[in-house]
Amino acid sequence: MNVCYKCGYMGEDVSDHFRDEKLFGYLFCLYYPRYEPEHCFVAEDNGKIVGYILGTPDTRRQERLFMAKMGWRILLRTFLITSWRYFPDLKVILHFLRLPRSTAPHDEILEKYPAHLHIDILESYQRRGIGTKLMQCFEDHMRRLKVKGIHLGTSEGNYKAIPFYKKMGFQIIHTERYGMWPDAPEKRGLIFAKSLI
């Protein structure tokens, strides 16, 4: 969850934009290692996790399980801790909740690209080929599971991830009308995808 927090603001440290590191981890990271660890890979340096790729072969199932397993945790944390200890975060959460529904053709995307992933590497370990290795591991694993394709979301503001995904053979298949961060609404969301067949 620490790696997620260090990389979660369009590839940069989240701390100036969202203070509750634990809630951020509940929202964007914890589900995968806890409930689908067989689809997660990490890069370690002397036992310390310095990067990961997390994902699922079946996004529909993951969305259902996420609500069941993480929904109550997120609500409890928000009301009991975040709301008084990290009050300004509530504005960001309200912004997330008020975001217009994605205009992406969800069913069509899941039909062709049922898997999805998240990848993050601590800044001092970037640009050493770790991302490429993690991506190869994840793709090989998905091919073994006979998954048809993978999709993922990022932001127009993520100047490292965009060239990385393109180099890994992903293509942009959808551009959202809005960005997810209240302080950078002009950086629109992007959906990348890659077929594995």
Ligand SMILES: CC(C)(COP(=O)(O)OP(=O)(O)OC[C@H]1O[C@@H](n2cnc3c(N)ncnc32)[C@H](O)[C@@H]1OP(=O)(O)O)[C@@H](O)C(=O)NCCC(=O)NCCS
């Ligand atoms: C994006 C990220 C996963 C790439 O991992 P990495 O280990 O640094 O990437 P690699 O060293 O394997 O690089 C592979 C290729 O990606 C591209 N790339 C990687 N980092 C880049 C950067 N900072 N700027 C431009 N291109 C970059 C290059 O084409 C690179 O090939 P090259 O080094 O031969 O030019 C990593 O930078 C990262 O974790 N960033 C912060 C978190 C993040 O943005 N995650 C994605 C959220 S959607």
